[in-house]
Amino acid sequence: MSDPAEVWRGRVQQQLDAAGRPSLGDMAGWEVFPFERDGLTPKPLGERVVPEPDRSRPADQCGTCRALARDDLVLHTGSRLAVIRPGGTSLMFVANVVARAHERLDDLDDDADAELGRLVARTYRALRALPGVGHVQVSKWENGGGHLSVNVLARPLGVLELRGSNLPVWADMLPDIPQDELEARADVVRAALA
Ligand SMILES: [Zn+2]
Structure with missing residues (x-):
């Protein structure tokens, strides 16, 4: 059975640039967005990590x-x-x-x-x-x-x-x-x- 999150990731991959970065979303144009749009660079999306590392603290x-x-x-x-x-x-x-x-x-x-x-x-x-x-x-x-x-x-x-x-x-x-x-x-x- 296909992994729905892998399907999601594959679909997103087609919209990323060569460095793995998405384009800026609508939020960057919001009146309440805290940063100026010019000069903003989204981070690249890395590979999926499954199973995810346990980040819980005792x-x-x-x-x-x-x-x-x-x-x-x-x-x-x-x-x-x-x-x-x-x-x-x-x-x-x-x-x-x-x-x-x-x-x-x-x-x-x-x-x-x-x-x-x-x-x-x-x-x-x-x-x-x-x-x-x-x-x-x-x-x-x-x-x-x-x-x-x-x-x-x-x-x-x-x-x-x-x-x-x-x-x-x-x-x-x-x-x-x-x-x-x-x-x-x-x-x-x-x-x-x-
Ligand atoms: Zn606690």
């Missing part, structure tokens, strides 16, 4: 497990899940809805799924209610690390360049907010989630 090397052990970074503790924050951010606020144990989304049961939905929605609303927040984005990228983490990101009001899916790219380039501001907002979010 609990004692996991940043999420470490954050869960710090009272100042924990905003809420539920039955199977918790809400934490990073030690710093350039955005108005960032929270992560995470598993309390070192486990993946794949490992949750029905009750934990319901808790996940409830906590993501409540965290979204808590960040949305912070003064100076224009909008809140939700995403999950943790697949590699082995610890469920849903990112909830609060964009500063009126900074329209930061709208949409490139928000984390902007966040990476901008300077962190002062610690006292971050901690004051953490207290507000903690109270909202209580």
Whole structure:
């Protein structure tokens, strides 16, 4: 039986240039795209790697497990899940809805799924209610690390360049907010989630 991902890769190959690079997509023309289109070069697509290398980390090397052990970074503790924050951010606020144990989304049961939905929605609303927040984005990228983490990101009001899916790219380039501001907002979010 043919491998659907190999079929996908073969089809894509026909559209790559000699170096294996795709052409720039529509996103590079978006008003909210963080880079000027001129001079941008996509990376070449390499060979497929199957089986994929295991990128998961054991609990004692996991940043999420470490954050869960710090009272100042924990905003809420539920039955199977918790809400934490990073030690710093350039955005108005960032929270992560995470598993309390070192486990993946794949490992949750029905009750934990319901808790996940409830906590993501409540965290979204808590960040949305912070003064100076224009909008809140939700995403999950943790697949590699082995610890469920849903990112909830609060964009500063009126900074329209930061709208949409490139928000984390902007966040990476901008300077962190002062610690006292971050901690004051953490207290507000903690109270909202209580
Ligand atoms: Zn962990």
